[in-house]
Amino acid sequence: MSWFKREDHDIVNDSEKTVRTEGLWIRCPDCGKILFKAELEANQQVCPHCVHHFRIDARTRIENLLEPGYELVDLGLRSTDPLQFVDLKPYKNRLAEAQRKTGLNDAIINAIGQLGPHNVVLSVMEFSFSGGSMGAVVGETIARAIDRSLATRHPLIIVAASGGARMQEGIISLMQLAKTASGLARMDDAKIPYISVMTDPTTGGVTASFAMLGDLNIAEPNALIGFAGPRVIEQTIRQKLPEGFQRSEFLLEHGFLDAIVPRKEMKRYLAQALTWMTDRTAETISKTA
Numbered sequence: 033m034s035w036f037k038r039e040d041h042d043i044v045n046d047s048e049k050t051v052r053t054e055g056l057w058i059r060c061p062d063c064g065k066i067l068f069k070a071e072l073e074a075n076q077q078v079c080p081h082c083v084h085h086f087r088i089d090a091r092t093r094i095e096n097l098l099e100p101g102y103e104l105v106d107l108g109l110r111s112t113d114p115l116q117f118v119d120l121k122p123y124k125n126r127l128a129e130a131q132r133k134t135g136l137n138d139a140i141i142n143a144i145g146q147l148g149p150h151n152v153v154l155s156v157m158e159f160s161f162s163g164g165s166m167g168a169v170v171g172e173t174i175a176r177a178i179d180r181s182l183a184t185r186h187p188l189i190i191v192a193a194s195g196g197a198r199m200q201e202g203i204i205s206l207m208q209l210a211k212t213a214s215g216l217a218r219m220d221d222a223k224i225p226y227i228s229v230m231t232d233p234t235t236g237g238v239t240a241s242f243a244m245l246g247d248l249n250i251a252e253p254n255a256l257i258g259f260a261g262p263r264v265i266e267q268t269i270r271q272k273l274p275e276g277f278q279r280s281e282f283l284l285e286h287g288f289l290d291a292i293v294p295r296k297e298m299k300r301y302l303a304q305a306l307t308w309m310t311d312r313t314a315e316t317i318s319k320t321a
Contacts, residue, residue: 060081065079078295083294085255087193098145102145130160131161133161140156140170141155151186155174157170164195168208182224189302191229192239193233194243195233197238225247248290
């Protein structure tokens with residue numbers, strides 16, 4: 033009966049054949065297709081089937097827009113928790129948690145570098161940090177970006193992704209609306225181009241200030257853009273809102289946006305727009321000189 037015997041080393045454990053696939057795939061929330069994460073990343077986090085634009089972090093967006101060799105600046109600013117605010121947990125604990133999660137001090141990154149042939153100042157919001165809310169640090173960071181543009185005459189691009197003003201900083205947060213708007217007014221007086229790029233979502237005090245003040249206001253497809261959210265508006269006016277209300281396509285149709293630009297075309301579009309804007313600016317200055 034030796035033919036019936038088998039050695040232990042001939043036994044194969046099925047568990048050893050298991051290939052771990054957790055975290056390799058993701059379902060598109062729009063079309064429901066299962067996507068390979070590596071393929072999605074190679075496509076700049078845009079679904080290849082339905083063109084749904086997933087949210088991306090600020091660092092990735094900077095890499096997508098600027099040429100290699102750019103410099104990150106103004107990263108040392110931190111909130112001081114001026115109101116010692118506490119709700120379900122202390123504000124300082126929320127800040128520490130967001131800083132650990134994102135590796136940032138607050139919800140924005142400034143960068144200087146080249147976009148195509150153009151030297152630019154780029155300011156990008158990070159939604160993963162406290163919903164991209166705007167407090168004193170975000171306002172000051174944008175103010176510093178504006179100051180750099182004024183000093184160098186390089187165009188400014190701000191990429192917004194925000195739930196609005198940061199309630200934990202109260203009136204100090206709301207002051208940033210006027211602070212950023214007044215700085216952009218100085219850029220307008222100096223004839224320095226400013227392009228606002230709105231992504232999903234751009235809402236609240238950010239929409240009510242710098243996000244809608246661009247010489248060119250553009251958005252990614254299907255981005256939620258507005259002041260109050262749709263549910264708040266419906267509860268207030270007690271009416272059902274139109275289909276797609278506050279999405280970028282609706283806003284473009286009603287004149288609130290200049291263009292909708294897919295993410296994969298954004299860099300080329302911005303470079304072309306800056307070429308046209310800087311040429312026009314130079315022409316205007318020469319005529320008034």
